[in-house]
Amino acid sequence: MRSLSQTQSLPASTSGRHVSFAPVIGMRRSLINRSWRAMKRAAVADVDTASPAPAPSQVALGAPLRSEFPILDQEVNGRPLVYLDNAATSQKPRVVLDALSRCYTEYNANVHRGVHALSARATNEYEEARAKVATFINAPSSREVVIVRNATEAINLVANTWGSANIKQGDEIILSVAEHHANLVPWQLLAARTGAVLRHVRLTPDKTQLDMDHFRSLLSPRTRLVSLVHVSNVLGCVLDAAYVAEQARAVGAKLLLDCCQSVPHMPVDVTSLGADWIVASSHKFCGPSGVGFLWGRYELLESMEPWMGGGEMIADVYLDASTYAPPPMRFEAGTPAIAEAIGMGAAAEWLRGLGMDRVHAYEEEIGTYLYERLAAVSPRVSVYGPRPGSCPRGRASLAAFNVAGLHATDVSTLLDMAGVAVRSGHHCAQPLHRELGVPASARASAYIYNTAGEVDVFVEALADTIKFFDDVHSGSAA
Incomplete structure (x- = not known):
């Protein structure tokens, strides 16, 4: 193998003329990339392949996946952890943890700026991560994927540019x-x-989903933008995105979809979804926190001015003016979250390997079981959103609920003592809770590594929690 230090000699400058080193830099990058790919192939060749790991698509979801998530193998308050707070953040499989570790132990360097071996590899891995996300959502080009800190930043980016x-x-x-x-x-x-x-x-009169008749009545020639949640993080209802897109286009409006609760749980294909932009956060689909993505139609991204200025997003900088790089770099000022983006790419690739149709089918199954077991605990339990089977688009594998006479935070605190992690509060959806007539709710949300047995543990712990508070209240009354 040729040494990474063996580069061709640089051409000399003549008569003070500027000489471009771009061809030499390009050759050096190519050499570096070929070298580390060869080393990677050699490392793979040394691995014992007598008992290869099964392909992800051959692994059943639920219990067989749990070994991929080290954090799940622990006790909380002396009980085995039952993690049902996945709508807030998902846990991370070994493939993502390994990707983060490799980045920091093998090729930690800044991207796009260096010509040395570590920088070249970091740049290659970073851009491959972008491509993996693009493939995950079936984007026509990776240039349509902007890497941001989270979905919140992505929405702010669109609001402050377009x-x-x-x-x-x-x-x-x-x-x-x-x-x-x-x-x-x-x-x-x-x-x-x-x-x-x-x-x-x-909401519809039964307060289970968005009222599409009301949506249609709001549209007018003055409508410039429709920005809606694809899957509600409280109701679990799934938006008829194709219908919304068709109606928005009819009045010349753009459509942005908040896909934080859909990208992790179902196939999301931007070529058929009908949106102009979608946003999602990595930490909700098995990736690291602190990174997410904005997808937008390229011609639309190209029409948008930069939001933040600095390094990376420029073409040329002068003392009094600058020109800007094309998308997506135009929107990625400064050093990005390199390792986190690479981890996000690993998560997207891993989920794609599982098969998002399989993921969705499993979540419909366990989500239905969660809803039905929860609703049967007590007449005092109210579960929000559509009943399973009542909506052609289904519902997410989450269940926000309240127990009459008990505060959601008290319920969640007692569940935690039994080792069950659920969410409580307004879930960053205060207006929705006002519509429901409650200040807060508890929320149990399942994912691909949760099991029916865990749902049973949760339900039993909830029944014990209700009994505990009833006994306390009875004792106080006596």
Whole structure:
């Protein structure tokens, strides 16, 4: 193998003329990339292949996957951990942990800026991660994937670029009462600056999902943007995205979808979804925190001005003006979350290997079991969102609930003492909770590594929790 230090000699400058080193740098990058790929192949060749690991698509979901998630093998308060807070953040498989470790132990360096071996490999891995995300959502090009800190940043990016340039006084933005705060506050700020009007889709009379008749009534020639949640993190209902996209296009409006609760749990194909942008956070689909992505149609991204300025996003910088790189680099100012992005790519590739159709089918199964077991605990338990089987698009494998007479936080605290981790609070959806007439809710959310047995443990612990508080109240009354 040729040494990485053996590069061709640089051409000399003549008569003070500027000489471009780009061809030499390109040859050096190519050499470095070939070298580390060869080393990688050699390392793989040394591995014992007598008993290869089964392909992900051959592994059953649920219990057989648990060994891939080291964090699940522990006790909390002396009980085996039952982790049912996946709508807030998912756990990370070994393949993601290994990707993070390799980055920091084998090729930690800045990306896009260096010509040395570590930087070349880091750049290659970073851009491969972008490509893996693009493949995961079936994007036509990796250039349509912008790497950001999280979905919140992605929405703010759109609001502060396309929104600032295209939303004027009197224009209308359609949101809903079920939105996460991250899909409310950026548009509130934009409306305050521009004089735009916010409209909100209400819930159906049974308060289980968004009312599409009301949505249609809000559309008008003044509608410039529709920005809605694809899957509600409280109700678990799934938006009819194709219908929404068709209706938005009919009035010339753009569509942004908050896909934080759909990308981890079902196939998401941007070529058929109908949206102009989608956003998602890595930590909800088995990847690291502190990174996520914005997908947008390339011609739309190309029309958007930068949001943040600095390194990486420039073409040329002068003292009084600058020109900008094309998308996606235009929107990635400064040193990115390199290792985290690589981990996100590993998570996307791993989930794609499992098969998102299989993931969705398993979650429908365990989500239905979760809903039905929870609803049967007591007449005092209210579970929010559509019943399984009542909606053609199904519902997510989460169940937000309340127990009459008990506060959600008290319920969650007692469940934690039994080793069961669930969420409590307003789940960053205060307006939705006001619509439901409650200040907060508890939420159990399952994922690919949860089992029916864990749901049983949760339900039994909830029944014990209700009995405990009833006994306390009875004792107080006596």
